[in-house]
Amino acid sequence: MKFLCISCDEVMAFAERQIPGDGTMxxxxxxxxxxxxxxxxxxxxxxxxxxxxxxxxxGREVPAQPMEGVRGGLAGGRDSAFSEEEDVGGADTVPxxxxxxxxxxxxxxxxxxxxxxxxxRYTGPVHWSPEAVDRLQRVPRFVRGMVKRIYTDYAREKGIxxxxxxxxxxxxxxxxLEGM
Amino acid sequence: xRKFRTYHDVDKSTGSQLLEQVLDQRSRLAERLAGIGQVVAxxxxxxxxxxxxxxxxxxxxxxxxxxxxxxxxxxxxxxxxARMLGVPRGVLVDRADGVVPPKGAAGVPVISMELxxxxxxxxxxxxxxxxxxxxxxxxxxxNALREFLADVAWGELDYLLVDIPPGTxxxxxxLELVPALPVALLVTTPSELSRAVVARSLRMVREAGIPSxxxxxxxxxxxxxxxxxxxxxxxxxxxxxxxxxxSVPIWGEIPFDPRISEDTDxxxxxxLEDPEGEVAQGFRQVALHLEEAAGEGKVSGAGKVSGAGxxxxxxxxxxxxxxxx
Numbered sequence: 001m002k003f004l005c006i007s008c009d010e011v012m013a014f015a016e017r018q019i020p021g022d023g024t025m026x027x028x029x030x031x032x033x034x035x036x037x038x039x040x041x042x043x044x045x046x047x048x049x050x051x052x053x054x055x056x057x058x059g060r061e062v063p064a065q066p067m068e069g070v071r072g073g074l075a076g077g078r079d080s081a082f083s084e085e086e087d088v089g090g091a092d093t094v095p096x097x098x099x100x101x102x103x104x105x106x107x108x109x110x111x112x113x114x115x116x117x118x119x120x121r122y123t124g125p126v127h128w129s130p131e132a133v134d135r136l137q138r139v140p141r142f143v144r145g146m147v148k149r150i151y152t153d154y155a156r157e158k159g160i161x162x163x164x165x166x167x168x169x170x171x172x173x174x175x176x177l178e179g180m
Numbered sequence: 181x182r183k184f185r186t187y188h189d190v191d192k193s194t195g196s197q198l199l200e201q202v203l204d205q206r207s208r209l210a211e212r213l214a215g216i217g218q219v220v221a222x223x224x225x226x227x228x229x230x231x232x233x234x235x236x237x238x239x240x241x242x243x244x245x246x247x248x249x250x251x252x253x254x255x256x257x258x259x260x261x262a263r264m265l266g267v268p269r270g271v272l273v274d275r276a277d278g279v280v281p282p283k284g285a286a287g288v289p290v291i292s293m294e295l296x297x298x299x300x301x302x303x304x305x306x307x308x309x310x311x312x313x314x315x316x317x318x319x320x321x322x323n324a325l326r327e328f329l330a331d332v333a334w335g336e337l338d339y340l341l342v343d344i345p346p347g348t349x350x351x352x353x354x355l356e357l358v359p360a361l362p363v364a365l366l367v368t369t370p371s372e373l374s375r376a377v378v379a380r381s382l383r384m385v386r387e388a389g390i391p392s393x394x395x396x397x398x399x400x401x402x403x404x405x406x407x408x409x410x411x412x413x414x415x416x417x418x419x420x421x422x423x424x425x426x427s428v429p430i431w432g433e434i435p436f437d438p439r440i441s442e443d444t445d446x447x448x449x450x451x452l453e454d455p456e457g458e459v460a461q462g463f464r465q466v467a468l469h470l471e472e473a474a475g476e477g478k479v480s481g482a483g484k485v486s487g488a489g490x491x492x493x494x495x496x497x498x499x500x501x502x503x504x505x
Contacts (some may be wrong), residue, residue: 001192002194003194004190009184009185014197049315052323053198053202053319053323054205055201059195059197064205066276066279067279067327068327068331070296070327073324074296074304075305075308077296080271083271083274087236127492145274147274
């Protein structure tokens with residue numbers, strides 16, 4: 001699917017995706033010639049049709065997770081289907097840190113924490129605040145390991161060393177992780 | 181009427197990255213399958229011929245021969261292989277590089293929708309944000325099967341057996357995912373009805389250019405426990421007729437034995453329970469033919485087909501001779 005700006009005879013370029021959480025999607029395209037914008041609005045069925053292909057309009061913010069289509073789309077997933085090896089408390093996704101109880105959060109190392117976006121190629125440990133851990137604990141175990149990796153990858157991508165519920169909200173909106 | 185450029189006139193991408201993501205999916209699938217010697221589709225087209233039992237018993241037979249084997253239960257709507265291999269509630273290990281499947285009988289790893297659903301009697305349902313499920317359901321299922329193949333950490337395997345659900349269209353859908361499939365085993369029975377349906381599947385896999393196609397004739401007779409004689413269950417001999425008419429070899433004839441069902445129901449394939457019995461001998465013949473085809477270079481791994489010839493002519497091939505009464 002392509003959108004052609006007839007006035008400029010230019011292919012409009014993808015600019016932005018919004019997922020309001022009601023099953024619909026808005027994808028904004030912009031003409032590189034005249035800057036005119038248009039929004040493609042999809043109904044829930046159309047959104048699902050694209051989603052069922054395992055792709056995202058505008059590309060991915062974070063890498064595809066193993067079996068994300070099945071785990072994100074299956075109704076009635078078995079809660080104990082996946083082991084807790086990388087579930088909440090998994091130290092291997094908290095490099096250099098210690099997995100502690102949810103009330104204490106997950107500790108990264110002792111280095112000072114940069115502000116949001118200060119280090120966009122951040123590769124160090126991602127710290128989870130106690131509140132963020134509590135929220136993640138409420139995610140069904142069927143998808144929890146996958147969701148945890150998605151948030152961690154998002155934080156690294158954005159150069160965010162500490163995940164909080166507020167950042168999770170932003171990530172959820174940007175990534176279209178409704179219900180996660 | 182205004183004239184403006186059509187889709188094919190415009191070569192510039194919109195940046196929506198849909199095509200790139202689809203190509204990335206294919207790339208990930210190819211990378212995963214690169215570690216697998218042979219992907220073997222166990223199919224039929226016909227329901228009720230025992231494809232899943234054949235898959236489970238063949239997997240265990242190959243494993244007992246020292247081969248590294250994995251099983252994909254592609255029957256998303258009627259999964260059974262996790263149960264047949266003894267891990268109906270098996271746990272998958274969640275890793276960033278892929279989901280590690282549980283190991284069932286004889287150490288055979290298996291992925292099945294059965295492992296993922298909470299209720300054992302639940303029909304397969306997807307979260308439905310807006311109705312019109314019928315429009316996207318088959319796409320969702322194809323994507324799920326792709327994930328079963330590409331997102332499971334299979335490691336290095338000699339064989340990955342894929343149990344294809346009934347329906348000729350299901351075979352076609354699988355071939356879309358793995359276009360260079362090297363081996364297809366078509367399970368049939370001696371019944372005339374089975375012959376007619378499986379003939380359609382045979383035509384489909386032939387047209388797809390699969391280099392190695394063979395039949396497994398399941399339910400080929402029944403040995404009476406009273407007199408010890410083997411009697412036919414079905415009138416006629418549809419499997420042999422299909423073999424003759426379709427120029428496709430029979431790699432094994434598996435006798436009907438109610439214990440096959442009893443054993444697989446409790447997660448212990450028959451070939452484990454009675455490794456020297458007639459059933460085990462039949463599966464050993466199938467396994468030997470598979471090994472022979474691989475050894476002859478007719479198949480050389482998923483996506484890397486090296487030969488284009490058909491397997492030997494119709495009827496029993498050599499490893500099978502003398503194994504059945």
